[in-house]
Amino acid sequence: MTIELSDRVKAVPPSGIRRFFEIAEERDDVISLGVGEPDFSTPWAARDAAIASLEQGKTSYTANRGMRELREAIADYAADRFDLGYDPAEEIIVTAGASEAVDLAFRAFVDPGDAVAIAQPSYISYEPGVIFAGGEVLSVPTREEDEFRLTVDALEEAGAGDAEMLVLCYPNNPTGAIMREEDLEPIAEFAREHDLTVLSDEIYAELTYDGEHTSIATLEGMRERTIVFNGFSKAHAMTGLRLGYALGPADAIAAMNRIHQYAMLSAPTTAQHAALEALDSCENDVGEMVDQYDRRRQFVLSRFREIGMDVFEAKGAFYCFPEVPDGFTAEEFAEGVLREEGVAVVPGDVFGAGGEGHLRISYATGLGDLREALARIEAFVADHA
Amino acid sequence: MSEREVLELLRENARYSTADIARMTDLEENEVEATIEELEAAGVVRGYQAVVDWDKLEDERVRAEVELNVRLDRETGYADIAERLARFPEVKALRLVSGDYDFDMEVEADSIREVSQFVSEKVAPVPEITQTVTHYVMTSYKENGIELGDGDEDDRLSFSP
Numbered sequence: 001m002t003i004e005l006s007d008r009v010k011a012v013p014p015s016g017i018r019r020f021f022e023i024a025e026e027r028d029d030v031i032s033l034g035v036g037e038p039d040f041s042t043p044w045a046a047r048d049a050a051i052a053s054l055e056q057g058k059t060s061y062t063a064n065r066g067m068r069e070l071r072e073a074i075a076d077y078a079a080d081r082f083d084l085g086y087d088p089a090e091e092i093i094v095t096a097g098a099s100e101a102v103d104l105a106f107r108a109f110v111d112p113g114d115a116v117a118i119a120q121p122s123y124i125s126y127e128p129g130v131i132f133a134g135g136e137v138l139s140v141p142t143r144e145e146d147e148f149r150l151t152v153d154a155l156e157e158a159g160a161g162d163a164e165m166l167v168l169c170y171p172n173n174p175t176g177a178i179m180r181e182e183d184l185e186p187i188a189e190f191a192r193e194h195d196l197t198v199l200s201d202e203i204y205a206e207l208t209y210d211g212e213h214t215s216i217a218t219l220e221g222m223r224e225r226t227i228v229f230n231g232f233s234k235a236h237a238m239t240g241l242r243l244g245y246a247l248g249p250a251d252a253i254a255a256m257n258r259i260h261q262y263a264m265l266s267a268p269t270t271a272q273h274a275a276l277e278a279l280d281s282c283e284n285d286v287g288e289m290v291d292q293y294d295r296r297r298q299f300v301l302s303r304f305r306e307i308g309m310d311v312f313e314a315k316g317a318f319y320c321f322p323e324v325p326d327g328f329t330a331e332e333f334a335e336g337v338l339r340e341e342g343v344a345v346v347p348g349d350v351f352g353a354g355g356e357g358h359l360r361i362s363y364a365t366g367l368g369d370l371r372e373a374l375a376r377i378e379a380f381v382a383d384h385a
Numbered sequence: 386m387s388e389r390e391v392l393e394l395l396r397e398n399a400r401y402s403t404a405d406i407a408r409m410t411d412l413e414e415n416e417v418e419a420t421i422e423e424l425e426a427a428g429v430v431r432g433y434q435a436v437v438d439w440d441k442l443e444d445e446r447v448r449a450e451v452e453l454n455v456r457l458d459r460e461t462g463y464a465d466i467a468e469r470l471a472r473f474p475e476v477k478a479l480r481l482v483s484g485d486y487d488f489d490m491e492v493e494a495d496s497i498r499e500v501s502q503f504v505s506e507k508v509a510p511v512p513e514i515t516q517t518v519t520h521y522v523m524t525s526y527k528e529n530g531i532e533l534g535d536g537d538e539d540d541r542l543s544f545s546p
Binding site for chain 2: 015017020021024025030034036037039124125173295302303344365371
């Protein structure tokens with residue numbers, strides 16, 4: 001007997017990365033540029049706070065929405081860093097990673113058949129999230145000639161005016177693109193005009209290398225229709241602690257909390273103590289990590305140009321998005337460079353429309369490995385020229 | 386600012402090529418070269434050395450931290466004593482420090498016997514030195530900002546979203 005799967009699960013194919021993972025496991029000399037997580041360890045102050053909380057026996061559930069003092073700290077941080085003003089009592093929910101928060105939003109706001117516009121290429125979990133919630137995905141491709149920023153033209157071309165919701169991820173995974181205030185203004189206007197709810201995933205906001213990050217929720221008339229997602233995985237190097245949060249209008253956060261309180265009850269308590277300390281005292285650690293990423297970014301961009309591969313000037317997150325040379329599809333290149341040279345990269349089409357012909361290169365890897373990996377990519381390109 | 390960035394990178398890894406440093410700092414290669422030359426000429430960069438984990442070698446290499454107390458007189462200052470001690474090739478580092486003793490001296494030789502002999506025969510007889518306390522290094526966990534040992538394996542997934 002086999003257990004019958006739901007149509008929603010059947011509608012989501014296995015991850016496109018899976019096959020590459022299996023090839024990578026066959027060799028033991030693989031340098032991976034395929035990893036979307038920091039290579040730094042969680043700052044010690046945050047780890048100490050987690051350890052201390054365990055020693056003190058703080059291992060029970062917290063409030064469903066997260067510890068009150070953590071929500072207050074998040075409110076202060078969001079206000080100071082990104083000019084986002086939210087009430088910790090009603091407008092913030094702490095979740096098990098930003099991914100949970102995104103999933104809660106889909107489940108709370110998407111009805112069967114609702115169209116959700118996703119600016120792509122983007123993080124691979126949005127599409128399945130929409131499908132699991134019963135919605136329909138509307139891809140809005142962004143293009144390299146627009147520096148992978150979302151434009152109103154692209155929204156109109158895709159028919160996004162009829163959608164219920166728009167998903168943004170800037171700084172972007174996988175392209176490293178950012179959206180400045182002047183780029184967001186027309187998008188905000190489009191959202192207001194077409195009454196779209198905006199889900200803005202800003203998990204990479206701290207990793208903005210050129211100027212300051214702007215949240216679309218700070219633009220006029222956007223606060224009431226936007227949910228902002230953030231978390232501690234990327235800038236605070238806390239991926240395994242699974243702690244994120246969402247900021248939004250009280251009734252929307254209450255709706256998300258209604259699902260969260262049954263599905264998760266509350267985010268991990270130990271991680272919440274670590275996160276509180278991370279906000280309290282790890283600003284310098286974040287600054288040092290951002291400096292390192294920036295250095296690696298410049299290194300990687302410059303090496304790709306030297307190799308002769310066109311590469312977009314990524315200005316955020318820890319990815320860059322070079323074009324594969326003529327004669328290859330992204331998948332062929334990624335598989336070839338993995339089999340022949342032992343370098344793991346992710347083909348851009350995994351991230352949806354607009355990603356074809358590109359590779360996602362993560363530079364969340366030490367400079368020594370980056371240098372070696374790029375030398376191997378150079379050799380691969382030379383061999384196949 | 387670029388001087389500082391170049392110095393930080395050289396301290397991280399003195400074998401970075403000028404081309405790599407140029408890539409990381411967004412400077413031109415010739416600017417990096419000129420900056421390094423200036424730093425060397427000004428005596429800011431005093432040399433380039435490898436950071437060695439001696440425990441990984443079969444050959445024994447013995448190191449000790451020696452605390453020195455001195456008595457100064459009207460003609461002799463700390464700098465005079467330091468100058469005399471620093472000339473010995475066994476002395477790898479010498480610092481005047483605050484606290485319970487005056488100088489902190491790092492000594493390196495091929496055996497415990499050699500280190501002991503050096504301290505008792507060359508250092509202790511210096512007339513101004515009133516006391517020596519020798520601490521042999523048993524295991525070194527970090528040198529010049531670099532953690533020694535086997536290092537952390539990167540056990541992250543090869544691919545992740």
